[in-house]
Amino acid sequence: MEPTHRIVHPPKARPGDKVAVVSPSWAAPAHFPAIHEQALARLRTLTGLEPVEYPTTRADASPEARAADLNAAFADPEIRAVLATIGGDDQITVVRHLDPALVRADPKPFLGYSDNTNLLNWLWVHGVAGFYGGSTQVHLGPGPGVDALHAASLRAALFVGGTLELTEPGESEDTGRPWDDPAALTSYGEREVTEPWTWHGPPRRVRGRTWGGCLEVLQWILTADRFPLAPESLAGGVLLVETSEELPSAQEVGRILRSMGERGLLSAVDAVVAARPPTSDLEHRASADERRRRREEQREAVVATVAAYNPDAVVVVGVPFGHTRPQWIVPYGGEVTVDGEQRRVLASYD
Numbered sequence: 001m002e003p004t005h006r007i008v009h010p011p012k013a014r015p016g017d018k019v020a021v022v023s024p025s026w027a028a029p030a031h032f033p034a035i036h037e038q039a040l041a042r043l044r045t046l047t048g049l050e051p052v053e054y055p056t057t058r059a060d061a062s063p064e065a066r067a068a069d070l071n072a073a074f075a076d077p078e079i080r081a082v083l084a085t086i087g088g089d090d091q092i093t094v095v096r097h098l099d100p101a102l103v104r105a106d107p108k109p110f111l112g113y114s115d116n117t118n119l120l121n122w123l124w125v126h127g128v129a130g131f132y133g134g135s136t137q138v139h140l141g142p143g144p145g146v147d148a149l150h151a152a153s154l155r156a157a158l159f160v161g162g163t164l165e166l167t168e169p170g171e172s173e174d175t176g177r178p179w180d181d182p183a184a185l186t187s188y189g190e191r192e193v194t195e196p197w198t199w200h201g202p203p204r205r206v207r208g209r210t211w212g213g214c215l216e217v218l219q220w221i222l223t224a225d226r227f228p229l230a231p232e233s234l235a236g237g238v239l240l241v242e243t244s245e246e247l248p249s250a251q252e253v254g255r256i257l258r259s260m261g262e263r264g265l266l267s268a269v270d271a272v273v274a275a276r277p278p279t280s281d282l283e284h285r286a287s288a289d290e291r292r293r294r295r296e297e298q299r300e301a302v303v304a305t306v307a308a309y310n311p312d313a314v315v316v317v318g319v320p321f322g323h324t325r326p327q328w329i330v331p332y333g334g335e336v337t338v339d340g341e342q343r344r345v346l347a348s349y350d
Helices: 033-047 063-075 100-105 114-125 136-140 148-160 215-223 250-263 288-309
Strands: 018-022 050-053 079-084 110-112 130-132 163-166 198-200 205-214 238-242 271-275 314-319 330-332 335-339 344-348
Touching (some): 110 114, 114 330, 130 205, 148 163, 198 288, 205 271, 271 288, 271 335, 288 314
Parallel strands (some): 018 050, 079 110
Antiparallel strands (some): 130 330, 163 344, 198 314, 205 335, 335 344
16 A cells, blocks of 8 residues: 655755754753764764754754744755754654745755654655654764764765665664763763564565654654644555653553554554664663663563554564664655565665
């Protein structure tokens, strides 16, 4: 079954173009400027793009002011891509102030994750694809450098397009070092060896366009009726789901997915890609056994709930596109192939 909703793909930027660096949720650069400055320097080096800041990039501001900066970035013909500095928890209050005519008139790639699920979904509803992942404050600024797979998918999203196979980096961190620690500029967080992804459902190959994001934010979006389309708009697609550093329980994950199933969203898609979840936060690092248990419980909740509504869906759990690092940036509204027979995931950045 073909999806009922048309989506356009913004043209790519070119080296030397200007890119907006915005804070649609929390203005982390206002509080940790050293990380932000290092992120901008690395962005220039990695991409050849010239970052442009806005009044609220480094300032805690009202939803109206943050929306005004987004509208300005989308309206400016010299800006050829828009990057979020980080997520937050109130972007849902910003979306009502955005002008869809601006993004339709001059679509440009938007990159963000977590609370930026709000903006990515808004773009998707208004017919514009984006990219899930990336934040200057988390993935470009901290540590000794930018993870190779993140850099590759960043360049693919912004410039080169093409298809990348999403692979397992073999290591993962839930959090980096605290950003008020000077070591955060030169050291990663505590990383551990990862386990293989798990595959569920029939061994078939699905190729479809993506929708989804941070599961907690999706719950807000659906409650606020910010996804006004019928489930058929997701027909044959790939659902992306991941959870945040707030560490929702497996029970809560199952309940959110169950509600999405009752709405008809799970039965509409042909595949589900669930990210490796974080299991610790900056205040408390759980033991290795506890971290493993939490990942297993969340995986079981995802697999069981999807199977209850769509036993024919191909499901893969563990792909690092969410709140852990290294992170793949993945298409949002673009095409992803979930190959349950070959056990591969390929993403198109065109």
